[in-house]
Amino acid sequence: MAINPKKHEMPVQDAKVRARNFDEVALGYDEENAVNEALRCLNCVNKPCVSGCPVNISIPEFISKIKEKDYEGAYQVINKSSSLPAVCGRVCPQENQCEGKCTLGIKFEPVGIGRLERFVADYHNANNNKEIECPKDNGHKVAVVGSGPSGLTCAGDLAKKGYKVTVYEALHTAGGVLVYGIPEFRLPKAIVAKEVDTLKKLGVDVETNVVIGKTLTIDELFEMGYEAVFVGSGAGLPNFMGIPGESLKGVYSANEFLTRSNLMKAFRNNPVTPIMKGGKVAIVGGGNVAMDAARTALRLGAEHVYVVYRRSMEELPARKEEVEHAIEEGVDFRLLNNPVEILGYNNPDNPRDERNGFVTGMKCIRMELGEPDERGRRRPVPVADSEFVLDVDTVVISIGTSPNPLIKDTTPGLEINSHGGIIINEDALTSRNAVYAGGDAVTGAATVISAMGAGKLAARSIDEYLSKK
């Protein structure tokens, strides 16, 4: 049988329709699509896809189960390695991981592994009614700081081995970046809630409203009887550009903009937490977070959304799929442009004018690519006398984050690197005995799946450490 050179298309909401609603963009494979896509897998001997997966899911094995229409069996295969399949099937950058290594991909499009993973997870969530059994308690207590992807993974893996795990979350809802950062249209919050629920059924306690470093310190967690601690507290404070006008009204960090919409539900009608809707919006930056912010702005009702990025499309760090979706939805990419000043309204005759201090535009300068920098990326350099003003009333700065100081400031002996990230060894152990760390708190902003991989590694190391004790 000839192999279909292309992946089966992912059904999506029409671009014009979805650009104005918060429902999920990608609709997911049906059974027929899933089985046919699974049949594209060559089941090759080397299984390069498995090594491309940060949590080493037995990919050909679960795909074989789909071929046999044993979807629950496929889920059980994934579940052995991943605690959050419904999440990963949606937000992993598969093109750089499993699918990037797929043998089929040498000649054709790789197998749609991410799409199949999502199908299997959604099938399980819709059809499985079996109660999860709580594993037998092994008598050891572990605390996990943060309920984002690394914390949830670490907690899940340890709970399955019988550890009594408590997850401490600073916000009022568990999920970390999956809840406050990634928008509903890419990752419905009901899916995150379901994954957290599964962990609770495994016996994990989730304590919201506890800020480790403030409400409790790491040392106090040990005094409370926890024998090991995993720190997955995530990235931290948003970076700003340091240009004039960044404190004007209408300038947000991407974290604030997305938190208002996602966590605080500002996208709803009659929200209790306000957000600036409508008008013309400029997103500064080119990462996945910038794409999320741009597409959120559209859905909130913006007239026009720009993505302003100082390099070219080739260097743009966001996932290709996200960029394509954004373009289809009408996001206007202004590449090789760099903001130099945000302009605000100022009525010199009336200091009480309510419009004073609101954004009226963003002055940018055109850039061109010069010599490559130390990482081999061509450095953008300003073109002389090329300044112009972009007519906008909201600006969202999405140029990364710097680590949060709360844990390092209150944990003596915890070593951090020059970027503020927690230093760990190859077993995810920090400079403090029995304190492990992973995810963005260690690496700075990265992906959901790499954080999950880090949580997994830490769970393995904690298990080794405590089973020897």
Add this chain to the structure above:
Amino acid sequence: MYRIIRKKRLNPTVTMMDIESPLVARKAKPGQFIILRVDEDGERIPLTVAGVNEEEGSVKIIFQIVGATTKLLDAKEENEYIEDFVGPLGKATDIEGKKSVCIVGGGVGCAIALPIAEALYKEGCEVTSIIGFKNKDILILEDEFRNNSKDLYITTDDGSYGEKANVTVPLKRLLESGKKFDEVITIGPLIMMKFVVATCKEYGVPCTVSMNPIMIDGTGMCGGCRLTLNVDGKKVTKFACVDGPDFNGYEVDFDEAMSRGRMYFDFERHAYEETCNLLNKEVR
């Protein structure tokens, strides 16, 4: 869920509550704040800690009914619950080693100033307190301040109680008469703090201000609470939630903070009116 142990109306627009929250009570120090949500899907609002009772495991908050959320909170009764209560957040006020401090509080800001006055007084510091209100009807915590200060000065805008003046008037008089303070600590409306700082500058007295900007997470994630400091002629961005809420008053850009504080003014006024209508309907 967090139980309201005690509730007391201090004046028609200011309410005091003790909230059961043992973990926060164990840690909270004067100057720190908490974030609460009244109910599910509610807004997160920051309130500065007005006192703790460690034995009881309770944290005291004093709030002015200014918007939809504080209106909803005020509608809660004793033994009812609020959805979320997290803290203590921010850095505590630095009270160590101070011999003579002047506390300047304005309006509901006095609620936050009181625990600082208490802590200093307990440490043996000579505390002078100046508290200002619009009028006699909304005066709060007079006895408490009297019990924790060597000298207490009260001002009202309309002269219905104490001296008819702004808080800066007695402050200036004290400084003019040669009174020496290690520091002035001021908490209240931004415009008041701005003028207290200006008065202190004239006499070269260090002045600490407690900032209360718009916040969401309060843990150093969203950056909404940023403010600009002028440090040695350079503009520096700081985050009130993790770097503050106390700052060197000489460095704070008050005009910017005041402007940012009004970002959602229309939205908030509308939400407040809607909430009032809703509560009135329930009463009927």
